[in-house]
Amino acid sequence: MNDRIRIAIVDDHPLLRQGVATTLGKVMDFEVVEQGGSADEAREIAARCTPDVLLMDVNMPGDTFAAVKSISKSQPATRIMMLTVSEAEDDAYSALENGAQGYVLKGVSGPDLVQAIRNVANGETFITPAFASRLLSHFRQHESERRGIDLTHREEQIIREVAKGLTNREVADKLNLSEKTVKYYMTNVMQKLHARNRVEAVTAVQRYWESQKTWRLDIQAP
Numbered sequence: 001m002n003d004r005i006r007i008a009i010v011d012d013h014p015l016l017r018q019g020v021a022t023t024l025g026k027v028m029d030f031e032v033v034e035q036g037g038s039a040d041e042a043r044e045i046a047a048r049c050t051p052d053v054l055l056m057d058v059n060m061p062g063d064t065f066a067a068v069k070s071i072s073k074s075q076p077a078t079r080i081m082m083l084t085v086s087e088a089e090d091d092a093y094s095a096l097e098n099g100a101q102g103y104v105l106k107g108v109s110g111p112d113l114v115q116a117i118r119n120v121a122n123g124e125t126f127i128t129p130a131f132a133s134r135l136l137s138h139f140r141q142h143e144s145e146r147r148g149i150d151l152t153h154r155e156e157q158i159i160r161e162v163a164k165g166l167t168n169r170e171v172a173d174k175l176n177l178s179e180k181t182v183k184y185y186m187t188n189v190m191q192k193l194h195a196r197n198r199v200e201a202v203t204a205v206q207r208y209w210e211s212q213k214t215w216r217l218d219i220q221a222p
Contacts, residue, residue, distance in 0.1 A: 005053060005117065007054075007117065008045045008049055010035070010056045010060070012057065012059075020055065023110045024114070037060065040061075042067045046071040046074070046078050056082055056083070057083060058091050066098075068082075068095060068099050069099055080101060081100065081103070081104060082095045083104050084103075084104075084106060085106045087134070093199045103131070125163075150192070151189065152188075155188055155189050155192075158189070162186065163206060
């Protein structure tokens with residue numbers, strides 16, 4: 001049985017890509033199985049190699065977010081982690097909404113990158129802590145309203161599962177509900193959290209849980 005974490009790296013800067021590959025190749029339980037330089041190559045590599053973790057840049061030839069969405073649907077066993085210089089909130093939201101499990105900024109140290117990959121491989125969501133704080137600050141204007149959040153038991157149950165990275169279908173299967181029912185509850189949750197989408201809802205509720213000290217954040221510092 002192969003206990004190694006199989007990793008593919010897709011970035012259109014060969015020097016940087018090779019540097020990451022060299023760093024990860026020194027980790028005993030990591031195996032870099034393939035490299036590429038475009039969104040189309042990311043799709044092809046995911047289908048051909050089915051890596052455990054696929055590192056992808058945001059800005060490279062092709063439609064990166066469409067590739068993330070396609071890979072997350074067709075290769076659900078492959079966890080996608082963005083490794084990028086982009087600190088744009090919209091890029092982070094787009095990546096996570098389309099199925100990425102991690103968003104890490106380039107410039108991260110080798111040990112921190114290794115830990116981030118381990119977290120994502122284990123099914124956790126990982127965002128560079130300093131950047132995660134910036135995303136969370138987007139919701140501070142609603143802090144007084146969030147203090148009075150009144151989620152029902154079912155709404156909280158569902159948002160907790162969504163915060164773990166589950167899709168509506170996966171939540172429905174786990175809780176023995178219909179997908180339509182899960183969507184209904186998620187709509188209610190987003191309205192109560194003043195969130196525009198699932199990613200904002202998860203980010204907002206994680207901040208609320210942190211302020212209430214009743215739940216461990218899924219986004220963790222290594």
